[in-house]
Amino acid sequence: MIRTATTDECTGIARRRDWRASLAALALLACGAVAGGTPAAAQENWPDRPIRVIVPSSPGGPTDAATRLISARVLAELGQPLVIDNRAGGGGMIGLRLAARAAPDGYTLVMGNPGPVVVVRHTESDVGYDILTDFEPISLVMTVPISLVVRPEIPANTVADFVAYLRANPTAVTFGSSGQGQTPHMAAELLSKMIGVSFLISPYRGAPPAVNDLMAGTIQAMFDTTTALPMVRAGRLRALAIGSERRSALRPELPTMAELGYPGFEISSWYILLAPANTPRPIIEKLNGVVVRALNEPETRERLAAMNAEAIPSTPEQAGAYVRQQIASWGNIVRRIRSTN
Numbered sequence: 001m002i003r004t005a006t007t008d009e010c011t012g013i014a015r016r017r018d019w020r021a022s023l024a025a026l027a028l029l030a031c032g033a034v035a036g037g038t039p040a041a042a043q044e045n046w047p048d049r050p051i052r053v054i055v056p057s058s059p060g061g062p063t064d065a066a067t068r069l070i071s072a073r074v075l076a077e078l079g080q081p082l083v084i085d086n087r088a089g090g091g092g093m094i095g096l097r098l099a100a101r102a103a104p105d106g107y108t109l110v111m112g113n114p115g116p117v118v119v120v121r122h123t124e125s126d127v128g129y130d131i132l133t134d135f136e137p138i139s140l141v142m143t144v145p146i147s148l149v150v151r152p153e154i155p156a157n158t159v160a161d162f163v164a165y166l167r168a169n170p171t172a173v174t175f176g177s178s179g180q181g182q183t184p185h186m187a188a189e190l191l192s193k194m195i196g197v198s199f200l201i202s203p204y205r206g207a208p209p210a211v212n213d214l215m216a217g218t219i220q221a222m223f224d225t226t227t228a229l230p231m232v233r234a235g236r237l238r239a240l241a242i243g244s245e246r247r248s249a250l251r252p253e254l255p256t257m258a259e260l261g262y263p264g265f266e267i268s269s270w271y272i273l274l275a276p277a278n279t280p281r282p283i284i285e286k287l288n289g290v291v292v293r294a295l296n297e298p299e300t301r302e303r304l305a306a307m308n309a310e311a312i313p314s315t316p317e318q319a320g321a322y323v324r325q326q327i328a329s330w331g332n333i334v335r336r337i338r339s340t341n
Contacts, residue, residue, distance in 0.1 A: 043280050046106050047080040053273075054110040056095025058088040058206030061178065062225045065307060066141045066271040067111045073294035078286075088205040091181035092116030093127060100129035104276040106283035109138070112272045115182035118326045122334040123181050131327075135274040136284055137319035139291040143270040144225040144309040145244040146187055147254065149237050151220050159241045159260050162221075166197050174200045176210035176219035183269045184210075184223035186330075187243050189337045194262050225269045226307040243267040250308045264336065270312065270326075272319055288316055 051074065057063045064084065071082040087095035092115045099110035112131075120127050129135075148159065154173070156162035166173055177185035180203040188201045202219055204210040207227040213219050215231060222228070223243065231237040242254045245266040257265035273291060275284060294300055295311040304311055314322065 043106075043282050046283055046286075047078055049107065050081050050083045051078075051106070052083045052085050052108050054085045054087055054095045054099045054108065056087055056092035056110065056112070056116055057178065058208055059084075059086050060208040061206045061227060062144055062269065062307070062309075063092075063111050063113050063271060065226065069141070069300055069303065070273075070291050070294040073297070074290055077290050077293075088179075090116075091120065091179045091185075091203075093120060093124070093129075096131075097128040099274065099276060100134040102276050104136075104278040104280075106275065106279055106287070108276065109287075110135075110274050111141070112274050113183065113269055114326065114330065115179060115185075117272065117274075118323060118330050119181050119183070119186060119334070121327055122331050131323060134277050136277055136279050137316045137323065138273040138275055138284055138287045139295075139316065140312045140314040140319045140322060141271040141273055141291065141295065142304055142309045143268055143312050144307065145242040145248045145251075145268050146184055146223045146225055147228070147232070147239045147251075148187075148191075148241050148243070148257070149214070149222055149224050149228045149232060149239050151214065151217065152236065152238055154220060154238070156240065157238070159255075159257065162240055163195050163197075166195065166199060170197050170199055173220045174202055174218075176214055176222040177201055177203045178207040178210055178224075178227075179203050179205065183267060184225070186333065186337070187223040187265075187267045190265060190267065190333060191257075191262075193337050193339075194265065223267075226309065229308055248308060250305055250310075264333075267333070270322075272323065284316055 053067050055064050055067055064086065067082065067084055075081050087098055092113065095110060096112065096116045099108060102108035117131050150156060150162060154162065154165065156165050175188040177188060179185060185201060185203055192198060207224060210222055211224065211227045214222055214228065214237065228237055232239045239254060241257050241260060242248060243257050243265055245258065247256055248254065292313040295313040301311055
């Protein structure tokens with residue numbers, strides 16, 4: 001027999017349902033409050049474990065050195081070490097791709113350089129990340145002029161001598177580079193275009209193995225930043241010029257390529273610390289403060305001078321503006337390399 005509920009019974013059922021719904025709503029609110037509070041709590045406690053910095057090149061190169069420059073200060077101020085994770089290959093793109101996919105929690109950073117940060121926008125169709133939308137700039141770190149370096153048996157004491165030798169012996173010289181699309185590689189491509197001589201350029205997985213082969217005679221020349229400098233100072237390699245816009249105050253004896261008759265040859269290397277996009281702003285600002293203080297220390301500047309490098313600390317906004325300016329500049333360089341005239 002089916003019985004119809006009385007009015008009082010219906011009221012009781014409704015009240016019980018309202019009570020249960022209220023409990024459910026309160027539970028949802030509590031969960032939301034906890035979930036919403038977790039990021040804030042995480043930011044307050046950051047960092048409570050080591051911070052990984054992806055270096056998109058082999059150990060011992062300038063990108064690696066740029067990271068180690070700030071590591072001691074990070075440990076002293078934040079109480080956690082920087083753990084360097086070298087991910088060479090792909091002209092630096094492998095490391096940048098890995099960083100772009102990392103959680104934006106301040107525990108994964110990447111030290112970028114011109115190759116994978118800006119050059120690839122003009123040379124590669126499938127980069128796997130967008131530097132302007134997939135990363136948050138923290139600070140610029142340092143800039144280093146690139147030098148044209150040759151083996152001592154090359155009969156050239158000047159760039160003019162070297163260009164004459166290349167034109168007379170186009171197959172006698174193999175250039176090395178720290179990686180496909182990296183700044184030294186593009187400098188060699190630009191030189192080839194400017195002098196009208198095609199020579200072989202052999203890309204390596206970072207500057208150290210390239211310089212090792214330069215010392216061994218496997219390659220005869222390369223554009224380099226800091227790795228070959230000790231051998232140049234020891235007289236085992238010869239530096240002919242630098243590619244920067246102006247002479248380096250640290251090596252004023254080296255002329256620029258532009259002043260030697262190659263206008264528009266204005267290439268230098270620089271390094272920038274980046275975090276994945278959406279990393280909380282308080283973490284970005286805290287990291288920026290640590291990096292800037294580290295780069296302003298006299299000891300750091302002395303170490304940079306020994307590497308023929310200059311500190312260029314910046315705000316995150318200045319770093320972002322610099323990247324956009326470099327994107328435009330490298331667009332002009334790549335178009336010049338690829339032009340048919």
